[in-house]
Amino acid sequence: MSAASPAAAVPDADADANARRRRRLVGWMALVLVAGIAAGLATGAAGFSPRAFWADLHAADAALILGQIRAPRTLGAALVGALLGLSGAISQGLFRNPLADPYLLGSAAGAGLGVVLVLAAASLGGAYISLATVVWIERLGVVAAAFVGALTGVAMTLSLSRGAVHTLRLLLAGVVTGVLLGAVSDLITVASPDALRGKQAFMLGSTSFLGWDALALMAAGLAVLALLVQRYARALDALTLGEDSAASLGLDLGRVRLVLVLALSLGTALAVSQSGPVAFVGLVAPHLVRRNAPGLHGWLLLASAGMGAALLLVADVLSRALIAPQELPVGVVTAVLGGGYLFWLLRQRTAP
Amino acid sequence: MTPTSRHRRALLRLLGAAALAAAALAASPAFAQPIVVRDDRGTEHRFASPPQRIVTMLPSLTETAWVLGVGSRLVGVDRFSDWPAEVAALPHLGGLEDAQIEAIAALRPDLILASTSSRAMERLEVLGFTVVRLKSESHADVQRTVKLVARVLGTPERGALLWQRIENQIDAAAARVPPDLRGRSVYFEIGGGPYAAGTASFVGETLARLGMKNIVPAALGPFPKLNPEFVVRARPDIIMGLRREQAALAARPGWDSLAAVREQRLCGFETTPYEMLTRPGPRMGEAAALLADCLARLGTAGHR
Numbered sequence: 001m002s003a004a005s006p007a008a009a010v011p012d013a014d015a016d017a018n019a020r021r022r023r024r025l026v027g028w029m030a031l032v033l034v035a036g037i038a039a040g041l042a043t044g045a046a047g048f049s050p051r052a053f054w055a056d057l058h059a060a061d062a063a064l065i066l067g068q069i070r071a072p073r074t075l076g077a078a079l080v081g082a083l084l085g086l087s088g089a090i091s092q093g094l095f096r097n098p099l100a101d102p103y104l105l106g107s108a109a110g111a112g113l114g115v116v117l118v119l120a121a122a123s124l125g126g127a128y129i130s131l132a133t134v135v136w137i138e139r140l141g142v143v144a145a146a147f148v149g150a151l152t153g154v155a156m157t158l159s160l161s162r163g164a165v166h167t168l169r170l171l172l173a174g175v176v177t178g179v180l181l182g183a184v185s186d187l188i189t190v191a192s193p194d195a196l197r198g199k200q201a202f203m204l205g206s207t208s209f210l211g212w213d214a215l216a217l218m219a220a221g222l223a224v225l226a227l228l229v230q231r232y233a234r235a236l237d238a239l240t241l242g243e244d245s246a247a248s249l250g251l252d253l254g255r256v257r258l259v260l261v262l263a264l265s266l267g268t269a270l271a272v273s274q275s276g277p278v279a280f281v282g283l284v285a286p287h288l289v290r291r292n293a294p295g296l297h298g299w300l301l302l303a304s305a306g307m308g309a310a311l312l313l314v315a316d317v318l319s320r321a322l323i324a325p326q327e328l329p330v331g332v333v334t335a336v337l338g339g340g341y342l343f344w345l346l347r348q349r350t351a352p
Numbered sequence: 353m354t355p356t357s358r359h360r361r362a363l364l365r366l367l368g369a370a371a372l373a374a375a376a377l378a379a380s381p382a383f384a385q386p387i388v389v390r391d392d393r394g395t396e397h398r399f400a401s402p403p404q405r406i407v408t409m410l411p412s413l414t415e416t417a418w419v420l421g422v423g424s425r426l427v428g429v430d431r432f433s434d435w436p437a438e439v440a441a442l443p444h445l446g447g448l449e450d451a452q453i454e455a456i457a458a459l460r461p462d463l464i465l466a467s468t469s470s471r472a473m474e475r476l477e478v479l480g481f482t483v484v485r486l487k488s489e490s491h492a493d494v495q496r497t498v499k500l501v502a503r504v505l506g507t508p509e510r511g512a513l514l515w516q517r518i519e520n521q522i523d524a525a526a527a528r529v530p531p532d533l534r535g536r537s538v539y540f541e542i543g544g545g546p547y548a549a550g551t552a553s554f555v556g557e558t559l560a561r562l563g564m565k566n567i568v569p570a571a572l573g574p575f576p577k578l579n580p581e582f583v584v585r586a587r588p589d590i591i592m593g594l595r596r597e598q599a600a601l602a603a604r605p606g607w608d609s610l611a612a613v614r615e616q617r618l619c620g621f622e623t624t625p626y627e628m629l630t631r632p633g634p635r636m637g638e639a640a641a642l643l644a645d646c647l648a649r650l651g652t653a654g655h656r
Contacts, residue, residue: 044579044581045578045579045581045582045585061585061609064584064606064609065581065584065585065606068605068606068609069580069581069584069605069606070581072605073605119543119544138596141600142544190431193432193447194543194623194626194627197542197543197547198543198544201543201544201547201577202544206577208546208579208580209546209580209604209605210605211603211604211605212605320579324579325572325576325578325579325581325582326572326573326576326577326578326579327546327577327578327579328577329577
């Protein structure tokens, strides 16, 4: 929990130093974002190549290849990362636990189930569900089904924990929901094995089909969420002192938690539905921010969004460049980067 | 401890004797020569007489046994075997990785046909069952498998005939591809994409036999996950894949620029025929005919 200690508690000299570190981190993140977007634009089916980018820019199909495909998926990766980073910071603040991630409340399992239902609808039709339902589900599409599934997962968790009053009960309910929904989608893939490949592709994450409309949706969501959680940043700061202290400060814990849970699940659902439950970004981004430039939640939430954007952008460029024109699932790259970072961090901590 | 294992050994010996007796009864003088085959893992198998109780653990092997005319000797199949309709009545014994060892052992098969990689099959081998492990990923694999299974079943001539029939079916399908479509480029999508069936894949081989060009070169492997830019750049003349995915092709960023999408030069297949297309088994001739049907339809549409 020490990682989340409020900066207000430290003396002035330290506060100054921390302010400097925060400014420096903002500079670094801006640099990585700009460089990442540039690299993303220069990474096509031929891999990373500025010269090929120059040729693409002057080719007849520049508007198509760069404008319709490469630009939106590059910016989209950053937006997905920002949503996951923000959601991860909310989750870690809310549960006062550095291991919390955006998928804790059942949203990833719910999204996975939604996708499996769409993929398996055709083969389940007639036998398990009515044909009218099949038509309805298929029209819904993978993206909408994942979004609805993610929100349904969180709704199940909330109803199981009877609201968001007890943190531990909420966590437990999230675990139970995740296991349950995951098992249901595994069952469906047993009955309809052709859904398995599609499910796997979704769960590993991909930015392949992000277009401008998806970007507009995510940008709007991110803006709304950022404004909303800024108003609750002080409440998260109070929560770091413990639930009793927070309550004694006059905080309506039940309401605050509910709003934050809803914000967290909306952000996660938006990101997951567009590009699958990309691993590790939501977990690692807040850690990176706290470690390099600790601060109050007003800073931490937004900086985690920026850090998530930078992380996923870099991971996406790598996933496209390493074996071009083939792609690695972006979730595998983030897991290797994020897992590698945590591995290194633990070694540092345990070294004499 | 010891008494039980002695009991078990005695029981096994008894069972073995019973199986031998059954085999001896079933064997006709024509099969006096033992059948010796080497499977795709290099294991040599010896059969005193053609097996009579067969379990198949791969849909394509079920189909092979059936088409070779020994469907009546099948006593169990894997979960995914769904052709012909008659196999629905047989016990389904799980998948390759979660095979129901007990249920399979209880059926006392004298031959288990399975693919090369499976932990469950190793367990069955340890239990003393004959497991012939066959690779089936390519046209050449199907040819080898068909002939080997036919030999094990004591009907080698049927294997040669079946392969000849498959070859004829593919040639007939190739002849039906409209001349102006021959040599056109195809993008065959697997699942929801952008995974492709490349030149090196089973469907890729069939497409090549039909005279079609694949936008995915063999060097990228059988089922690469592609950068969608690659597909849009390659401008495939025809897109093939699952029908339910094709409805949403135009919604993918930039894909509405593809002539194949705009002019609906698409071959969309429902799940069941799609399964047949991608299953390296004895129905690959039918699969080729299915592809030719679609190409013929696209050809006439183009002439209007």
